[in-house]
Amino acid sequence: MSLLVVGSVAFDAIKTPYGKTDKILGGAATYFSLSASFFTQVRVVAVVGEDFTEKEENVFHARKVDISGIAREKGQSFFWSGEYGENVNEAKSLDTQLGVFANFNPQIPDKYKDSHFLFLANIDPVLQLNVRRQMSHAKFVGGDTMNYWINGHRENLLETLKNVHALLINDTEAKMLSGDPSLARAAQKILKMGPKALVVKHGEYGATVFFEEGAFGIGRHPFRAPTLPIETVTDPTGAGDSFAGGFMGYIASQEKLTRDIFKRAMFYGGVMGSFAVEAFGTERLQKLTREEIDERYKVFRELTHLD
């Protein structure tokens, strides 16, 4: 079933120990939608400037992502320039230019309102809540956020969290949001803020989902999915958004939300994140096939399963 993502479609210039890029297509909604497109029909609401051309459109079209909900404004698209050292979990921002994104006020086209699945990528929680209200029929809503909103816009974020089924953040964000350095305790505190499921992404160690007791009729013990120990992380940009795309995309592709399906979604999330980092920007996601995804899913299974 249809999955709507609202977030940034942007340009990045990235430097890592393995090379650097000029201005290339990026943004959370871009990684998310390309990743999810291997599982279900994806729709995007975002805003771009005049630098978003047919070349970028074709990246989405090639994956059959519906971008008719992307607004076009006069000016430049959101631009970020950053550098990663050997610690791929920490990016150093060199330049950020909001461009047309500064006035982003997402309006959901009527034709998108039947989307049963919604992902609120990392944007101002006020906008996330505004989108959530426009999409009141959504059956399953995932969301992301970051330190900037956790520290500086906490009240707004807490309001948004009451309206999200699954929150997907990393360890640092979970500890920051809860104020608790123990991940297991942090999870319990965040689950009291609204989300029924909390997916904590551990970078190279995989991800763990914690459930509110009884959530979705399936919530009880946590579940942990791996990532592959890979030798070269060429560009970590978009790994988390690609994880979210695989996770939400797989859930949206299924009739029901069972515990088994949730577990598989965690695995697919890890698989998609592991592909994203193999090349700069969206390059690897553009060239990927469903066969490669299912092959790596088997490798992840072999990596973690007894007998």
Next chain:
Amino acid sequence: MSLLVVGSVAFDAIKTPYGKTDKILGGAATYFSLSASFFTQVRVVAVVGEDFTEKEENVFHARKVDISGIAREKGQSFFWSGEYGENVNEAKSLDTQLGVFANFNPQIPDKYKDSHFLFLANIDPVLQLNVRRQMSHAKFVGGDTMNYWINGHRENLLETLKNVHALLINDTEAKMLSGDPSLARAAQKILKMGPKALVVKHGEYGATVFFEEGAFGIGRHPFRAPTLPIETVTDPTGAGDSFAGGFMGYIASQEKLTRDIFKRAMFYGGVMGSFAVEAFGTERLQKLTREEIDERYKVFRELTHLD
């Protein structure tokens, strides 16, 4: 079959956010042997001073650990005092007194020489190699080390590593030993130093084993075992040694070393480490039952297994 461990039997005074202890029984060989004793017959070679009394002996005897190989010397046992903050992966050493451990020169009693399994806990690599030579018949040898030996006694350590089947260290140590910040590449470099298997412990994220191609007839893809996300790490001391005890103990208890057995050993390692941190010192290991171990093994399986 019999498993011999050579390492420290010591006393610790520990402070964590959850309390503090006076001088209590500790040491790598202590945690290792108590943990392994749930799986197989364990023998210990170590040195202690006059502060090691019947009270401490009884901790080992209660678990049927053979400590007749522990040498008694005039003076005090090795003593360490340390403090952990909320980051349980980093201890601050407050005091270290080598005591009788300063002249430790392990001699393996003849009656121990039929041990098929040997674990060289974290001691001077020169002593590790000396023990390894006395135990030339051992079928499977595991070993540990730490930053002190990696940085300051590298040549000796490299000599020892040529004589170890499985090296068990943590992420930081693996990156330090290899000089490579990518764990997957670090593993490949370490496997060229001698060990056929490298077990990297990730703290709260579990552990991953990397194999030399074809090692033991089972080496191919890596395998990752979890740990439980627990709310309160009361005292992280001995977690790694308890992991090693579960891992080596389970392997020693089996007739053959198959890939399935290696995988289960990784799970049992994680299980034992997760118990060790629940209370101060060896308290939790002393009270543990095999039923609890197998119950948690099932929880670990549920935590990571699809369908």
